[in-house]
Structures are given as C-alpha cells and as structure tokens.
Amino acid sequence: MHPLLITLLTIGGVLGGTLGACSYLIYIERKLAAFIQDRVGPNRVGPFGLLQPIADGLKFLLKEDVIPAHVDKFLFILSPAISVFTTLLAFSVVPFGAASKDGIFPWIIAPQVDLGIVFIFAVSSLAVYGVILGGWASNNKYSALGSLRASAQVISYEIPLGMSVLGIALLGGTLNLEEVIKVQATGLAGWNFWYQPLACLIFFIAALAESNRLPFDLSECEQELIGGYHTEYGALKFALFFLAEYTHVITISFLTVILYFGGWHFPWFATAASNYAGAEFVKFGVLLFKVLSVIILIMFIRWTIPRFRFDQLMGLAWKVLIPLATANVVLTMVVREFDLNRWWLTVGSFVLFLTAGFLAIDPLGRSRATKRRRPAAAVPVAGGHHAH
Amino acid sequence: MPIDSKDVTWVEEPEMGFWESSFLPAIVDGLKTTLKHVIKYEPTTQQYPEEKPELPQNYRGVHRLNRDEKGRVKCVACFLCATACPARCIYITAAPAPKTEEWVDRDKYPAKFDIDELRCIGCGMCEEACPVDAIEMTSLYDLTGMSRAEMLFDREKLLSVYDKTINSGKDPARTTRGRLGPASTMVTPEVIAGSSDEKRVPVQAVPEPGSGGH
Ligand code: SF4
Ligand code: SF4
Numbered sequence: 001m002h003p004l005l006i007t008l009l010t011i012g013g014v015l016g017g018t019l020g021a022c023s024y025l026i027y028i029e030r031k032l033a034a035f036i037q038d039r040v041g042p043n044r045v046g047p048f049g050l051l052q053p054i055a056d057g058l059k060f061l062l063k064e065d066v067i068p069a070h071v072d073k074f075l076f077i078l079s080p081a082i083s084v085f086t087t088l089l090a091f092s093v094v095p096f097g098a099a100s101k102d103g104i105f106p107w108i109i110a111p112q113v114d115l116g117i118v119f120i121f122a123v124s125s126l127a128v129y130g131v132i133l134g135g136w137a138s139n140n141k142y143s144a145l146g147s148l149r150a151s152a153q154v155i156s157y158e159i160p161l162g163m164s165v166l167g168i169a170l171l172g173g174t175l176n177l178e179e180v181i182k183v184q185a186t187g188l189a190g191w192n193f194w195y196q197p198l199a200c201l202i203f204f205i206a207a208l209a210e211s212n213r214l215p216f217d218l219s220e221c222e223q224e225l226i227g228g229y230h231t232e233y234g235a236l237k238f239a240l241f242f243l244a245e246y247t248h249v250i251t252i253s254f255l256t257v258i259l260y261f262g263g264w265h266f267p268w269f270a271t272a273a274s275n276y277a278g279a280e281f282v283k284f285g286v287l288l289f290k291v292l293s294v295i296i297l298i299m300f301i302r303w304t305i306p307r308f309r310f311d312q313l314m315g316l317a318w319k320v321l322i323p324l325a326t327a328n329v330v331l332t333m334v335v336r337e338f339d340l341n342r343w344w345l346t347v348g349s350f351v352l353f354l355t356a357g358f359l360a361i362d363p364l365g366r367s368r369a370t371k372r373r374r375p376a377a378a379v380p381v382a383g384g385h386h387a388h
Numbered sequence: 389m390p391i392d393s394k395d396v397t398w399v400e401e402p403e404m405g406f407w408e409s410s411f412l413p414a415i416v417d418g419l420k421t422t423l424k425h426v427i428k429y430e431p432t433t434q435q436y437p438e439e440k441p442e443l444p445q446n447y448r449g450v451h452r453l454n455r456d457e458k459g460r461v462k463c464v465a466c467f468l469c470a471t472a473c474p475a476r477c478i479y480i481t482a483a484p485a486p487k488t489e490e491w492v493d494r495d496k497y498p499a500k501f502d503i504d505e506l507r508c509i510g511c512g513m514c515e516e517a518c519p520v521d522a523i524e525m526t527s528l529y530d531l532t533g534m535s536r537a538e539m540l541f542d543r544e545k546l547l548s549v550y551d552k553t554i555n556s557g558k559d560p561a562r563t564t565r566g567r568l569g570p571a572s573t574m575v576t577p578e579v580i581a582g583s584s585d586e587k588r589v590p591v592q593a594v595p596e597p598g599s600g601g602h
Contacts, residue, residue, distance in 0.1 A: 035426045040433045304418040357410040 010109050014091060022246040023053035029299050036303045063235035068138075071232060075137035080233065080240035083130030087247040090124040094254045095178050097284040098264050107284065108178065116177040117165055117259075121158070124210065124251065127244060128154040131212070134241070135229035146228025149310060154210055156317040161206035163325030164199040167332040168192050168259055171342075181263030185272040191262040195342050196332070198349035200260040202325050207252035208298065209317070211245060215305040216313060253294035254287075261290055320356065327352050443527045443558070448512045450528040451503050451541065452549035454521060454561055460490065461547060463522035465498040469514035477507035478514060501543040505531060526559045528552075 027042065027049070034041025042049030067073060093116040097107030113119055128151055135147020169175050171192065172183035184190045193200050209216040230241050257263060264270055264283035274282075308316065331348040334340070407413045434441060443449075456462040465482035483499035485491040514523050526549060533539040541549075553559040 032426065034431075035429050036422045038425060038430060038432045040431045040435070300419055300422055301415075304422045305415060353410070357406045 006106065007109065010106060011092075014096070014109060015088070018088070018091060018247055018250055019243070021250060022243055023057060025246055025249070025295060026056070026242075027053045028296075029302075032296070032299050033303050036300075057239070060236050060239035065235045065237070068232050070139045072137040072139065075133045076232075077237070079130045079132075079134035079137060080237045080244070081130075082133065083127050083244035084240045084247070086123050086127040086130065087244045087251060090120045090251050091247070091254075093119050093177060094251065095181065095258070095263070096254070097287060098181075098280055105280070107280070112176065112178065114174070114176045117169065117175045117180075120251070120255065121162055121165075124248065125154060125158055127248065130241070130244065131229050134233065138229065138232040140232055143229050143231050146231075150212060150229060153212075153216065153313060153317075156314060157206045157209040157216075157321075160202050160317060160321035160325045161210060163322065163329055164196075164203040164206065165259060166325075166329045167196045167199045167345075170329070170332045170336055171195060171345075177258055177263075181258055181265065182272065184262040185265040187271075188262075188267045190265070191260065193260040195345040196260065196328070196349065197346060198324060198353055199328050200256070202321050202328070203259065204256055206317075206321060207255065208301070209313070211248040211252055213245065213249065213298065214302040215307050217307065249295060249298055250291070253291045253298065256294050257287065257290040263287055263290075324352060324356055441529075443529065445527070445558070447527045447529065448510045448525040450505065450526050450531050450549055451508075451514070451546055452524055452526050452553060452559075453501060453543060453546035454524055454550055454554075455547065458490070460494070461497060461501070461522070461543060462520055463498050463501060463518075464494070464520055465496045465501075466519060468517040468519060469523050472513040472517035473508075474511060474513060475507045475509050477504040478502070479504070498543060501546065503541045503546065504539065505533075505541055506536060506539045521561070524559070524561070526553045 030052075031041040031049075033039075042052040045051040045055045067076060092109040093113045095108040097105075131150040131154075132147045135143040135145075135150070138144070168180060172180050174180060174183065180192075184192055230238055233241060264287040265272070266286045270279070270283045270286045328349065331352065332345060335342065335345050335348070454462045463480075465480055467480055467482070470476075470478040470480050479500070479502040480498050481500035482496055485494040485497045491497065510525075512525055515521070515525055518524075523546075528549065531539075554561065
C-alpha cells in the first residue's frame with residue numbers, strides 16, 4: 001500500500017482511538033470517583049450507564065454555543081482549538097505498539113523521529129497557550145487568574161520534566177521513542193525504572209502538573225476560580241478543553257510507560273525476539289494495559305490527594321524537583337562517564353531521595369522555638385481576626 | 389480590648405519528620421483508603437425515583453391549609469403567618485365570614501389565600517405563627533410545576549393538599565389545638581363541646597409562648 005495511505009489510516013485510527021478512549025476514560029473516571037466516594041456514578045443511560053459518554057457528547061454538540069459579548073472573539077474560539085490540536089499533535093510521535101518499518105501497520109504516525117521526546121515536550125507545552133489565550137480572551141478576572149497560574153505552573157514544571165528525561169537519553173543514547181523502548185526490551189531488568197526510579201517519580205509528578213490535573217489543577221479550581229480559564233466556555237468549546245486534558249493524560253501515561261516501564265516489552269511473551277503470529281497485537285495489548293494502569297493510577301491520585309496551595313506548588317517545582325532532577329542527571333553522567341555498573345544509579349537515586357528528605361526536615365537546624373514564634377504583643381485585635 | 393498576652397496560646401504547626409516531608413507515606417495511605425472504598429464497594433446512594441426517601445415527620449415540604457371539623461378552611465385570616473413569613477410570600481385577603489348557617493360561628497375568613505411556593509424558603513415560620521394550626525407543612529417534597537402561575541398556590545389548592553395528605557399517614561394534623569375560641573363558643577357552644585379537654589384560648593389573647601411548636 002502507498003505509505004501516505006497507511007499514514008492517513010493510522011492518523012484516522014489514532015484520532016478515533018484517542019477520542020473514543022477519552023470519552024470512555026471520562027466514564028471510567030466518573031465511575032471510579034463514585035466508587036471511591038461510595039456513590040453509584042452514571043447509571044441511567046444504557047446498562048451501567050455505558051452510553052453516558054455518548055449522551056454527554058451529544059449534549060455538548062447540541063448545546064447552544066454561547067460566545068459572551070465581552071470576549072475577544074477570535075482568541076476565544078482559537079484557544080480550545082490550540083489546546084486540542086497541540087495535545088493531539090504530540091501523539092504523532094508516540095509509538096502505540098512495536099513500531100517497525102517492515103510490518104504492514106507502522107504502529108506510529110510519524111516513525112523514526114529522532115527528536116521524539118523533545119518534539120513531544122515542545123508541542124505539548126504549547127498547549128498552555130490554549131489555556132492562557134482562553135483565560136485572556138475571556139476578559140474575566142477569574143479566567144485571567146487561572147491562566148496566569150497555568151502559565152507559571154506549566155513553565156516551572158517544564159524544567160523538571162525535561163531534566164528527568166535527560167537521564168534516559170543519556171542511558172539509551174537516543175531521544176527516539178521507538179529506540180528508547182528497544183533499548184529497554186532486553187528483559188525485565190532492562191526497564192529504565194530500575195535505574196531511574198527518582199527520575200520516574202519526578203517525571204510523573206511533573207507530567208501530572210503539566211496536564212493541569214488534580215492535585216495540580218490550580219488553573220481551573222472550581223472553588224476559588226469557578227473553573228478558571230474555562231469559566232466563560234460552554235458547549236463544544238468547553239468539551240474541547242476537556243478533551244485536551246484527557247488526551248494529555250493519555251499522552252503522559254504513554255510516555256511514562258514508554259520511557260520508564262519498557263513500552264510494549266514484557267518478559268516471556270512480548271520481547272524483542274517474539275515474532276509469532278499476532279505478536280504485534282500482543283505487544284499492542286501489553287502497552288495498552290500498562291498505559292491503562294497508569295491512567296487508573298492518575299485517576300486514583302486525583303480522587304485521593306487534595307490540591308496544593310500555589311506557593312507549595314511552586315516550592316515543589318523549584319526547591320525539590322528541579323534540584324533533584326539536576327542531581328539525577330549529574331549522577332547518570334557520572335555513571336556513564338566512568339562506565340560504572342548501572343545499578344549504582346538505583347543506589348544513587350535512593351541516596352538522593354533520602355538526602356532530600358533529610359534536608360527537608362530542618363534545613364538550617366533552627367530550633368523549633370525560634371522558628372515561627374511571633375511576639376504575643378503583635379495581636380492587637382480580640383476575637384477571631386487573627387485566625388488565618 | 390486587646391487579649392492579655394498570657395491568655396494567648398500559640399499553636400505551632402507540628403514539625404514534619406523525614407517521611408512526612410517526603411509526602412510518600414501519606415500519599416500511599418490515602419491511596420489505600422480510596423482503594424479500600426473501591427474494593428469494599430458499598431454505595432450509600434438512594435436511587436431516587438425508584439426509592440422514595442423516608443422523611444421525618446417534621447419535614448417542611450409543601451404547605452397545606454387545614455380544614456376544621458366542618459370541612460371549612462380553618463384559617464381565621466389573622467395574618468400572623470403573613471407577618472411572620474420572612475420571604476413575604478403569603479398573600480391573604482380577609483373577609484367577614486358569610487352570613488350563612490354554615491359560617492355562623494366565624495367572624496372572619498380568608499377570601500383569598502395564596503402562597504408563592506417559589507418564593508417560599510421552607511422555613512416553617514408560618515406554621516409556627518398560626519394560632520389555630522391552620523397552616524401546616526407536609527412531607528410532600530417533590531414540588532414541581534411548568535409555570536410560575538402554577539406554583540402560586542391558592543386557597544383551594546392548599547385545601548386540596550390537605551385532602552390529599554391528611555389520610556396518607558405521613559402528615560397527621562399536628563395538634564388538636566386551635567379550635568376556635570370562646571367568641572364563637574358563645575354563638576354555638578356545641579361546636580367545641582367535643583373538645584372540653586382543650587385549653588380555651590380567649591380570642592384577644594396571643595397564644596402562650598412556645599405553644600406553637602409541636
Ligand atoms: S415556610 Fe417560611 S417562607 Fe415559606 S411561607 Fe412559611 S413562613 Fe413563608
Ligand atoms: S396564621 Fe393561621 S389563621 Fe392566621 S392567617 Fe395564617 S393560616 Fe390563617
């Protein structure tokens with residue numbers, strides 16, 4: 001078949017796949033949230049509410065598409081499009097199976113992009129423009145606050161995100177996602193997770209923050225910002241923002257699996273050597289299974305952990321994640337330079353983690369009494385006014 | 389006056405230990421809790437249209453206007469409820485009772501009695517205020533309507549709510565108090581003869597404090 005045709009087919013498949021997956025992920029998330037909160041969840045449309053995503057989609061389609069009078073119309077319409085476009089674009093270099101040139105189906109839209117990881121980061125950080133423009137164009141203080149937060153947050157977390165992946169690039173000597181998997185596909189002990197556990201943690205946290213999901217959804221918090229940047233959006237445009245968020249979750253789950261958990265590799269039945277009939281599909285299945293596990297974990301985290309305060313969020317990025325990620329890169333460099341055993345990386349990661357933990361306990365050894373005690377005279381007002 | 393400094397107790401936020409500052413154990417703990425709920429799944433939700441809620445007797449749902457033992461509207465148009473209503477949603481037009489045999493023991497009755505159920509905040513002040521327990525709130529909670537006009541309950545509608553709920557077992561008339569007072573007794577003593585155990589309230593007197601409750 002003509003390669004262009006195949007590519008188009010793949011694009012169609014991926015688009016349909018991710019969009020469908022998104023709507024059903026929302027269903028899964030709602031059910032999971034309901035289970036966690038001892039509720040029932042959607043159960044009215046179809047058996048077990050299985051048709052709920054379709055009903056929701058229809059509702060979004062058929063709703064009146066309000067564009068408030070006070071918004072900047074062009075940017076207002078553009079920003080959800082940017083959000084969806086960039087998150088979907090990032091997916092083009094993500095292999096969703098054992099990508100190979102000689103198979104019938106490539107399992108990736110753009111094969112052999114040597115800058116794969118960089119491309120993903122570059123494109124998906126563009127997604128913040130959707131948020132910023134959306135908030136700005138809404139001409140609404142809550143939205144503007146939300147988008148300001150989003151920009152600060154995404155820019156801060158970009159750094160640990162990139163830093164944590166550097167270690168993998170150093171280990172495997174490649175930024176190409178297909179190659180990254182191949183490097184790991186040597187056995188269970190080949191997975192990067194064993195050598196970069198700290199980086200994996202940092203990557204995961206930073207990626208969560210990038211996707212603006214709880215516990216990092218500072219830009220759209222219901223309580224203080226009434227939805228933040230999408231306060232003014234409704235109908236399909238809101239759905240697009242929603243879609244972008246979920247696509248982002250899918251992408252970061254794929255990335256986590258591909259970068260740290262061996263992608264499609266699983267010992268015994270999905271290795272680089274396995275070429276029985278249908279092996280490709282098994283690998284696809286393995287990858288999907290891993291990705292789904294990560295997504296479920298992300299959902300669990302969302303319904304478990306309360307939101308960070310904004311200064312805590314920034315503190316986490318600048319005081320904890322960035323130094324740790326940098327130290328991890330240095331550690332990896334040292335191990336590579338002196339050709340040490342790779343398992344030193346594991347040891348080193350744990351040492352780094354412990355060090356960070358002990359530093360956090362009491363950085364300057366200040367005693368408890370002198371630390372935050374305020375003079376009692378500084379309380380002139382009776383009553384509860386000093387409560388916060 | 390400022391608080392005396394010796395009365396002020398400063399509470400410091402507790403120092404974080406190693407594991408606490410790494411957050412991980414807390415996160416794992418939280419995940420365990422949520423996971424436990426998923427595994428031992430016991431929804432506490434009520435599937436509403438299929439399962440009806442069990443409401444307590446003092447639930448404050450739709451109003452009703454009670455009937456007296458002759459089937460007339462019990463309300464004496466005293467305006468106490470309309471005065472007490474914080475939402476100002478009770479509109480009463482009082483009129484002298486018709487000069488017929490049926491109304492011979494009554495001076496005054498509500499020619500019109502409207503409650504705007506949309507404005508009502510369900511506070512129950514009206515039933516607290518009523519000296520003859522004519523207005524009561526029922527356990528009907530699923531109050532709906534297609535228009536605003538429909539939600540403006542007039543006297544007949546409120547009486548029909550009484551007819552509907554009085555024998556449902558859920559909304560018994562809450563007190564037997566509030567038969568008409570001695571002023572009407574003088575006209576037809578036999579009317580209240582059946583309630584000689586009742587404390588008779590002189591017409592001029594306000595109900596004693598606290599007697600409005602149930
Ligand atoms: S319940 Fe409260 S608001 Fe409603 S009619 Fe009675 S007094 Fe007014
Ligand atoms: S307080 Fe009772 S008797 Fe007086 S007007 Fe209201 S319902 Fe009628």
